Amino acid sequence: MVKGIISRLDAKWLVILAAVSVLVIFVVVPMVFLVINSFIVDGAVDFSNYRAVYSKIINWTALLNTFKLSLLVMILSLIISFPLAWLVGRTNLPAKGFFRTTFVATYMIPPYVGAIAWTQLLNPSVGFVNTLLVHWFNLSASPFNIYSMGGLVWVLTLFYSPFAFITISRALEKMDPTLEEAARISGASPLRALFDVTLPLMFPSILAGGLLVFIAAGSCFGIPSIVGMPAQIEVLTTRIVTYVYMGDSKGIRDATALAVSLMLVANSILFFMTMMLGKKDYVTIGGKSTRPNIVDLGGWKWLAVGVAAAYGLVTVFMPIASILVSSLIKSYSQPVTLSNLTFSNWLPVIESAQYIIPIKNSFITATIAATVSTIIALFVSYLVVKTKVKGRTVPDVLSILGGATPSVVIALALIITFSGKFGLNLYSTLAILVVGYMVKYLTMAVRTISASLSQVHTSLEEAALNSGASWLRTCKDILLPLVAPSIVAGWFLVFMPSFYELTMSIILYGSKTKTIGVLLYELQTYADPQNASVLSVLVLVIVLVGNLIIRKLTKGNVGI
Amino acid sequence: MAEVRIQSVIKQFGDVKAVNDFNASIADGEFVSILGPSGCGKTTMLRMVAGFERPTSGEIYIGDRLISSGSNGIFVPPEKRNIGMVFQSYAVWPHMSVFDNIAYPLKIKKASKAELTERTNKALGLVHLEGYGNRFPHQLSGGQQQRVALARALVGEPRLLLLDEPLSNLDAKLRESMRFEIKDLQKKLNITVIYVTHDQAEAMAMSDRIVVMNQGVIQQIDKPVNIYENPVNQVVADFIGLVNFIPADVTPDAIRMPSLGYTLSQSSSFTGKALASVRPEHITMAKQGSGLKGVLSHKFYLGDSTDCRVKIGDEMIRVIDKAGSYQDYPDGQTVYLQFNKVSIFPQ
Numbered sequence: 001m002v003k004g005i006i007s008r009l010d011a012k013w014l015v016i017l018a019a020v021s022v023l024v025i026f027v028v029v030p031m032v033f034l035v036i037n038s039f040i041v042d043g044a045v046d047f048s049n050y051r052a053v054y055s056k057i058i059n060w061t062a063l064l065n066t067f068k069l070s071l072l073v074m075i076l077s078l079i080i081s082f083p084l085a086w087l088v089g090r091t092n093l094p095a096k097g098f099f100r101t102t103f104v105a106t107y108m109i110p111p112y113v114g115a116i117a118w119t120q121l122l123n124p125s126v127g128f129v130n131t132l133l134v135h136w137f138n139l140s141a142s143p144f145n146i147y148s149m150g151g152l153v154w155v156l157t158l159f160y161s162p163f164a165f166i167t168i169s170r171a172l173e174k175m176d177p178t179l180e181e182a183a184r185i186s187g188a189s190p191l192r193a194l195f196d197v198t199l200p201l202m203f204p205s206i207l208a209g210g211l212l213v214f215i216a217a218g219s220c221f222g223i224p225s226i227v228g229m230p231a232q233i234e235v236l237t238t239r240i241v242t243y244v245y246m247g248d249s250k251g252i253r254d255a256t257a258l259a260v261s262l263m264l265v266a267n268s269i270l271f272f273m274t275m276m277l278g279k280k281d282y283v284t285i286g287g288k289s290t291r292p293n294i295v296d297l298g299g300w301k302w303l304a305v306g307v308a309a310a311y312g313l314v315t316v317f318m319p320i321a322s323i324l325v326s327s328l329i330k331s332y333s334q335p336v337t338l339s340n341l342t343f344s345n346w347l348p349v350i351e352s353a354q355y356i357i358p359i360k361n362s363f364i365t366a367t368i369a370a371t372v373s374t375i376i377a378l379f380v381s382y383l384v385v386k387t388k389v390k391g392r393t394v395p396d397v398l399s400i401l402g403g404a405t406p407s408v409v410i411a412l413a414l415i416i417t418f419s420g421k422f423g424l425n426l427y428s429t430l431a432i433l434v435v436g437y438m439v440k441y442l443t444m445a446v447r448t449i450s451a452s453l454s455q456v457h458t459s460l461e462e463a464a465l466n467s468g469a470s471w472l473r474t475c476k477d478i479l480l481p482l483v484a485p486s487i488v489a490g491w492f493l494v495f496m497p498s499f500y501e502l503t504m505s506i507i508l509y510g511s512k513t514k515t516i517g518v519l520l521y522e523l524q525t526y527a528d529p530q531n532a533s534v535l536s537v538l539v540l541v542i543v544l545v546g547n548l549i550i551r552k553l554t555k556g557n558v559g560i
Numbered sequence: 561m562a563e564v565r566i567q568s569v570i571k572q573f574g575d576v577k578a579v580n581d582f583n584a585s586i587a588d589g590e591f592v593s594i595l596g597p598s599g600c601g602k603t604t605m606l607r608m609v610a611g612f613e614r615p616t617s618g619e620i621y622i623g624d625r626l627i628s629s630g631s632n633g634i635f636v637p638p639e640k641r642n643i644g645m646v647f648q649s650y651a652v653w654p655h656m657s658v659f660d661n662i663a664y665p666l667k668i669k670k671a672s673k674a675e676l677t678e679r680t681n682k683a684l685g686l687v688h689l690e691g692y693g694n695r696f697p698h699q700l701s702g703g704q705q706q707r708v709a710l711a712r713a714l715v716g717e718p719r720l721l722l723l724d725e726p727l728s729n730l731d732a733k734l735r736e737s738m739r740f741e742i743k744d745l746q747k748k749l750n751i752t753v754i755y756v757t758h759d760q761a762e763a764m765a766m767s768d769r770i771v772v773m774n775q776g777v778i779q780q781i782d783k784p785v786n787i788y789e790n791p792v793n794q795v796v797a798d799f800i801g802l803v804n805f806i807p808a809d810v811t812p813d814a815i816r817m818p819s820l821g822y823t824l825s826q827s828s829s830f831t832g833k834a835l836a837s838v839r840p841e842h843i844t845m846a847k848q849g850s851g852l853k854g855v856l857s858h859k860f861y862l863g864d865s866t867d868c869r870v871k872i873g874d875e876m877i878r879v880i881d882k883a884g885s886y887q888d889y890p891d892g893q894t895v896y897l898q899f900n901k902v903s904i905f906p907q
Contacts, residue, residue, distance in 0.1 A: 184611075184637070184638040184639050185638050186664050
């Protein structure tokens with residue numbers, strides 16, 4: 001009996017310990033090392049790199065641009081997301097499910113693919129939209145130029161506003177509608193109820209959603225480099241990558257100084273947000289689930305549908321259509337007709353090793369990252385949801401920390417830590433890519449699996465133990481089958497962003513370990529935008545299939 | 561005058577008629593409960609009076625004012641109806657202090673600061689929450705939040721108070737004491753109350769009249785005593801209190817119950833197949849004597865009463881005694897039953 005308990009504990013604690021160690025080695029150590037390394041050289045404190053970096057006006061401009069962009073994108077995202085979330089959550093808008101999916105759809109498109117699409121649409125000389133508008137309205141010049149601060153704000157907003165939309169929607173769903181009704185019956189008009197009750201109650205969620213957008217926009221590399229660089233608009237991430245690309249140790253040191261600054265800002269916002277939300281998270285779940293007070297839009301209904309549909313058309317349909325057409329078009333200067341379309345652009349992508357190897361690399365690294373992450377996520381989730389151990393949330397917090405840290409920072413930290421200093425040289429290997437993807441996306445798997453695990457009542461597990469099964473046996477026979485769909489969903493949630501990852505890959509790849517994201521970026525920036533479109537279509541198809549699988553498995557509860 | 565007239569109100573959700581042809585007149589100062597199982601349409605009816613749902617057809621008047629009409633599209637929004645309402649989930653705003661919660665309706669009406677303070681404090685006193693004004697809802701118990709909700713509903717001195725299962729989230733003891741408090745307040749303020757509940761004891765204790773609803777349709781509107789003593793149909797008899805149903809053949813001067821082998825002399829205007837209904841407390845039981853012979857199968861001692869099951873043929877008859885007369889009856893005892901009051905529901 002005693003022996004049984006001990007062996008049960010052993011198995012349990014060994015696996016959990018293993019999961020925690022992996023997290024410590026790959027999340028904590030590199031980040032701590034990055035920070036230390038930024039001001040200690042050969043054992044002596046040395047701030048010369050900070051001085052170097054912050055004495056250059058271009059870096060100050062980049063810093064200012066980053067802040068300006070993030071703020072504008074945050075505000076714009078909130079202005080767009082709140083009405084959309086309200087329409088979907090609280091009104092009798094027709095086809096709500098469809099619109100809900102549409103409003104978060106840009107979330108699953110890789111940001112740089114979106115950026116490529118919008119450069120095609122709003123390129124000042126040959127953009128599809130510009131050409132059309134010039135043609136329709138007989139304009140003398142293109143009305144839009146994507147290569148501008150405005151263009152950058154536009155694309156960043158489209159791709160990061162789903163963060164705000166999702167956060168606000170969830171809060172709206174969670175809020176007891178009778179709180180609003182109580183205001184109405186107290187004499188408040190619908191608008192007054194919105195300002196006196198709904199908005200104050202939702203404020204923490206609105207702020208949280210906004211700050212998520214702020215961090216995401218500020219940490220983004222793909223969009224600013226594709227849309228901003230041609231207009232000489234630099235941001236922190238593009239500066240960091242430029243420094244890394246100098247290739248010498250001074251470049252790395254300067255990059256580190258900037259990266260630490262970025263990390264401090266991003267992580268302190270996250271910390272502040274957690275503290276504030278923890279305090280102010282109102283419990284607003286009612287006694288019984290009343291029918292939510294659905295606002296009858298009346299005559300405005302069709303206008304609302306029109307606005308929602310137009311938003312979906314512009315933000316989702318147009319970019320995807322543009323990518324698709326670009327991958328098939330023969331000549332940009334000719335109008336888009338069937339005779340001007342061809343599949344011949346697709347051939348080199350399917351045949352040439354230049355394309356096959358990166359695609360293969362991305363498949364291998366994403367598969368390994370997803371599989372290992374899922375396994376670790378299982379133990380982390382178990383620890384958080386099913387045990388009462390002190391410090392059980394530590395691995396979960398570490399995974400969140402990894403997910404919230406800007407990708408450029410993670411990549412830089414990994415380079416510094418794992419290029420032989422600690423006897424582990426992963427530089428230019430596929431392994432360092434795998435580690436990067438895991439650090440960044442593990443939290444996706446943990447969220448999904450722990451949500452599902454918390455639905456499994458502990459008594460189910462206890463009943464198996466009581467029937468004589470060991471802990472491992474209980475996991476295999478009871479827990480795993482019950483959470484299996486979330487495991488697969490979690491796997492895809494890591495696989496997909498890893499597969500098309502750009503920011504970390506562009507810092508971590510070596511000559512033999514190029515990935516699809518890097519290849520796409522190179523094609524778009526230097527060589528062949530058309531083949532970039534072909535590859536983008538491929539990425540979009542994989543993302544679409546992955547999301548369909550996730551939706552099916554989780555019955556629509558989870559998705560990128 | 562806050563009498564409420566509800567005329568031929570129908571509420572349809574898709575193909576389902578949640579409320580079907582609801583007709584009722586509630587007098588000024590009357591306390592009326594709408595009672596029924598969950599999903600019977602009682603909350604929907606209340607929400608139509610409040611203005612959170614629009615009737616598909618029919619009219620609702622408060623006083624002489626038509627506030628909702630399905631046919632000609634008249635609809636006064638909730639904020640213009642001058643109604644107080646207490647929600648099941650209390651709906652006390654977590655971001656406002658107790659004082660601010662209660663003062664809100666006055667703030668909307670742009671009451672002067674002095675008046676607002678005075679009336680809010682009066683409302684606090686009314687629900688025995690003096691000194692709690694600066695607290696926040698999360699610092700209050702469920703019962704206290706309930707009182708805040710009640711004070712907020714009353715502070716504007718509405719003509720009509722609506723209560724949607726206000727006590728169902730409280731524990732049993734508190735629930736009972738709140739019944740009397742709400743009733744007291746209603747008498748003191750002399751306002752009209754519509755009270756929705758699925759708890760018959762609550763409805764019985766507080767109401768002047770009860771509307772029993774089932775599947776969207778009103779079954780009976782009457783005083784509590786009549787609802788209990790003279791239910792108009794099987795549904796009401798079954799929902800209110802406990803009842804034994806026995807298949808019966810009714811002749812002008814007798815009720816035959818073949819499954820019990822028993823005939824009761826009772827004159828009746830109805831003849832034919834029926835269901836006889838007898839409340840367990842309307843049956844007396846003796847060890848000897850005349851009456852219906854059966855065997856005491858088992859009994860449950862419940863403190864304030866004894867709940868007995870008597871087997872007669874294939875029927876199991878429930879007998880409840882509050883006097884403690886059957887304490888010494890062993891299981892298996894042969895007993896003789898007297899039915900003191902039998903209702904007949906034609907089949």
